[in-house]
Amino acid sequence: MVDLGAGTGALSAAVLRALPEARVTLLDVDAAMLDEARRRLAPFGERASFAEASFLDPLPAADAIVAALALHHVHDLDAKTELYRSIHDALARGGAFLNIDAAVTGGPRLGALVYDRWAARMTEQGITEPEARGHFAAWADEDRYFPLDEELAAMRRAGFAEVECFWRRGSSAICCGLKG
Numbered sequence: 001m002v003d004l005g006a007g008t009g010a011l012s013a014a015v016l017r018a019l020p021e022a023r024v025t026l027l028d029v030d031a032a033m034l035d036e037a038r039r040r041l042a043p044f045g046e047r048a049s050f051a052e053a054s055f056l057d058p059l060p061a062a063d064a065i066v067a068a069l070a071l072h073h074v075h076d077l078d079a080k081t082e083l084y085r086s087i088h089d090a091l092a093r094g095g096a097f098l099n100i101d102a103a104v105t106g107g108p109r110l111g112a113l114v115y116d117r118w119a120a121r122m123t124e125q126g127i128t129e130p131e132a133r134g135h136f137a138a139w140a141d142e143d144r145y146f147p148l149d150e151e152l153a154a155m156r157r158a159g160f161a162e163v164e165c166f167w168r169r170g171s172s173a174i175c176c177g178l179k180g
Contacts, residue, residue, distance in 0.1 A: 001015060001022055001023070001024045001025070001062055001063065001064040001065065001066060002024070002025045002027060002059060002060055002062040002064075002065045002066070002090070003015075003024055003025070003026045003027065003065075003066050003067070003068075004027055004055040004059075004065060004066070004067040004070055004071070004087075005027070005028055005029075005055055005067055005068075005069075005070025005071070005073070006026035006027055006028045006033070006034070006037055006070075007028060007030075007033045007036075007037065007068075007069075007070070008033055008036040008037050008040060009026055009036070009037030009038075009040045009041050009048070010040070010068075011066060011068045012024045012026050012037065012041060012048060013040055013041055013044075015066075016041065016044045016047055016048065022047065023046075023047050023048075023049075024041075024047065024048050024049070025048075025049045025050070025051060025060055025062070026041070026048065026049070026050050026051070027051045027053050027055060027059075027060075028051075028052065028053075029052065029053065029054050031052055034050050034052055037050065038050060055067070055070065055071070055083065056074075056079075056083060056086075058086070058090075059086055059087065059089075059090035060090065061090055061091075061092065062090055062091060062092070062095065063091070063092050063095050063096075064091075064095055064096045064097070064098070065087050065090060065091060065095070065096075065097045065098075066097075066098045066099070067098075067099045067100070067101070068099075068100045068101070069100065069101055069102075070101070071083070071099055071101055072101050072102055072143045072144060072145055073142065073143060073144075074144065075144040076144075077146060077150060077154060080146070080151075080154055081154040081157050081158055082158075084097075084154055084155050084157075084158030084160070084177070085157075085158040085159060087158070087177075088158050088159045088160055088177070088179055089159075091179045092179070093179060093180070094178070094179060094180075095178075095179045096176060096177070096178055096179075097155075097160070097176065097177040097178075097179075098174060098175070098176050099151075099174070099175045099176075100172065100173070100174045100175075101145075101172070101173065101175075102143075102145045102171045102172060102173075103145065103146075103147070103148040103151060103165070103168065103171065103172070103173035103175075104145045104146070104147055104148070104171065105147055105148070106147035106149065106150070111147075114170065114171050115136060115171075117170050117171070118132070118136075118170055118171045119132040119133060119136075121170060122135070145171075148165055148168070148173055148175075151173075151175060152164075152165060152175065155175065155177045158177075159179070160177030160178060160179060161178055161179060161180035162176075162177070162178040162180075163175070163176070163177045163178075164176055
């Protein structure tokens, strides 16, 4: 498995605990994050390997590729489609790509409801609504959330045989693409 934008390795650790035969390559551009991931995954020994690289670089071959809260950093839908194509190409036949990230609704009224709900969830964690709205504005400089139907269409254009969003709650979604 390849973990794109692996950060501190939390997702990879969960996979390695759950699947004793799994081997994971963690890929991230941030050396400090990878150092933290190395510490977290030390108990798994050689089952975990690390690559300081961008997910826009050529990807290693894998049976599965995962990304958690990382791919929203790709701002252009055409560039994201190309990334999905690279993911598709790196997968073995029958391989799976799983992506958990923020997903918004394309329509302005429904999209506003998603952000309202997101802000409400943040207030439950002690963040005021104005602070939440400020976070959204700041994130807009760094992140790009595409409507869910555009994400799924981009995955189809990239060559995935089957594409589905099989879990969604508020602004979070888990999407899957299967290679034929």
